Amino acid sequence: MALTRKFLKAMGVEDEKAEEIISAHVETVNSLKGERDDLQEQLEAAKQAQKPKAKQADPKPNEPGENPYKEQLEAEKKAFEKYKAQVEAEKAEEQKRGLYRKLLAEAGIDSKRIDSVLKVSDLSKVTVKDGAIEGAEDLVNGIKSDWADFIPVTETKGASVAKPPAGGGGKAAPKTLRDALHERYEQKG
Template identity: 55%
Template sequence: MALTRKMLKAMGIEDEKVDQIIEEHVESIDGLKAERDRYKAGAEEAEGLRKQLEEAKAAGEGAGEYEEKYKAKCKELDDYRAKVDGEAAEREKRGLYRKLLEDAGIDPKRVDTVLKVSDLSKVSVKDGAIEGAEGIADGIKTEWADFIATTSTKGAPVPNPPKGDGGAAAPKNLREALHQRYDNKE
């Protein structure tokens, strides 16, 4: 499903927020397209070097030089792939950890702050879920207890409630009301 202004407006999101969401979405898509283009260019360059290597082998001269260039470019491409995969895994880990923080009850206004100072190197993701999420959630609840919003309040216990006569009864008519107001002055 495509992210459209119509869909966002149907969700009840304000126009200003819709524009912001669309701008951020366009930026992320442009970044992904740029990565794809670099990846494609690297693959094409590696393919071109492979063809040059085969031609040089057929000619019998300079084959070692092209083979080294080809292996270097293949290693560079593999390194780039690993980097892109690592970044994607890190984004996924941060998203899952954010969800875990929200589920633990951390105040939504403080989630980004907690994410910035959290050490995610010990967190591992397996099959689209954080491993040992229950234990991590318990640790979050103890370590970040100050950031967990309280949803209910409890009044202080009153061991000796005040004693009173319950006050005067409400007047039933105007006469009683006037009598009560002017006769009870001290």
């Protein structure tokens, strides 16, 4: 089954979340297609290298430049190291986003607005050390001031009344049953 907006909507996913899911899926598919194309090129290069060349002596393994397999191995090692660094950077960025998301929640940002705030936040200045964001308290204070409109008010105060209403308060309630009965039957009589 294909991952489509219609499928996500049928599952009850909000339109905003569905767009995020679709964009993340497109990025994943595009990167996989890029890797596939790179591997296809490498396969073609390997096939070309395996074709026997007419009247060529075996290359000496210790001489650089004459052994195509050694050069190919070095190129593969460099590509692998580059890929590994890219994966580590993506993991670090994802960890940073997750920690910043928690920081936004701790600051009191409405849970429905956290994704919106994350989209426009610049995380390049945020540093993570030992699984925690450095300077988290300063960031929370900055978040509270910058994103105050997204922090819901959970406490309401009534207006201060400078002059309370004048009214004498009426009669005091009877304190005993006898007084209550006496008051009731005197009024009817």
